[in-house]
Amino acid sequence: MQERVAEPAGQRNGQGGQKELEEQVLRTGLCTGCGACVNLCPYQAIYQDRTVLLHPCDLAQGRCYDFCPRTPTDRDALRRNFQEAADCTPELGAVKGFFITRAADGNLRCRAQHGGSVTALMALALREGLIDAAVLVEEGEGLLPRSVTVTDPNEAGERGRSRLVVSPTVAEFNRIVRGDAAKIGVVATPCQAIAFAKMRALPLSESNAGIEKLRLVVGLFCGWALSWRKLAPLLKKKTDIARVIGMDIPPSRYHTLEVYTSGETIRVSLDEIDPCVREACRSCDDMTAEFSDLSVGSARLPEGWETARGWNQVIVRTKQGMDLLELARRRGVLEFREAPPGNLEKLKAASLGKKRAAERFFGRDVADEETTQAG
């Protein structure tokens, strides 16, 4: 059984270098594959969906450790950095606004995971010059995704859909930040958004990472991601994985992963998928990308899943996120509909459920909770 370390969330920022990163994160199964420790120096790299050490480094303090979302992190300090205290909720982090949206462009929606809001917003930000480069994720060979940079708004439309295997988006940011792009936007899972927030929190003189170029973080809701090394062999038994064009997880009552090929939809029970969940995701406490400018997930609507899957729920967290959403409204890029009563409360409950599961994983607070209930 793997050794586990104390849950980083809520602790003061820790200090360490590559040695501590290896001991506390890589060897303990906490690595999310976010890529934040890669492309800073030549000593760490991504191999398939794993983060590997290529060469030992004996620095006592390193940016790899500082930026990693799984090293001790003072989340409250991060929130104070770029979110308003009045917006903060215990369940979802900052909520400046909650919306149901979808891309107005039907063609874009056809190539999107749900309502296409993420792609529409990234394309709009590129078109309006709010950013000049966007780090997105595209399908790679054999279901292994890759993080790529696009500068043309039309190219953003070609990178819609969710790859449920982690892609090292922060490593791609670390790569391009040394290049010509002056204003960079990213689409990030919650763990990646934490890494970006940690980078932003360090004084520029210390981080020296060009983090001031990061202008927009669009977060994705994330229940869990899948391990490529486990998923690919499983799906090979069911289909030709070269034909897979997408995957989705419908609401929990369906208890399935849907795998789409050009000709059919294969439904795999989540019982079979569960062993493929990335180890780090079992201890992750952020479901809604709390450290983004706005975050986007699938919608829940009274008409049922077939309608809801064509829409998104959007949580706006910062003024910048709100400005972008309002620009999208004015330009007619997004369509809005009223959020059904109770949707935000259901999201809060689901998010709290993930936080509780993470606490149970680390054996924290649960004893107190049980004592209280028993009393």
Ligand SMILES: Cc1cc2nc3c(=O)[nH]c(=O)nc-3n(C[C@H](O)[C@H](O)[C@H](O)COP(=O)(O)OP(=O)(O)OC[C@H]3O[C@@H](n4cnc5c(N)ncnc54)[C@H](O)[C@@H]3O)c2cc1C
């Ligand atoms: C691993 C994972 C788990 C998720 N779990 C949930 C969940 O439990 N509940 C929920 O409501 N939503 C979840 N989502 C988000 C959901 O799948 C959609 O991305 C979201 O609803 C936005 O839909 P859209 O139509 O606007 O996206 P689109 O317009 O299709 O755009 C999707 C964007 O995501 C980027 N992307 C694709 N794969 C990745 C990746 N692996 N890492 C980073 N960026 C990526 C693409 O480049 C694209 O920009 C998850 C997403 C991922 C990647």
Ligand code: SF4
């Ligand atoms: S920074 Fe990201 S990729 Fe590197 S060890 Fe931490 S979680 Fe893993």
Ligand code: SF4
């Ligand atoms: S569940 Fe958490 S650790 Fe896993 S990919 Fe999603 S945000 Fe990252």
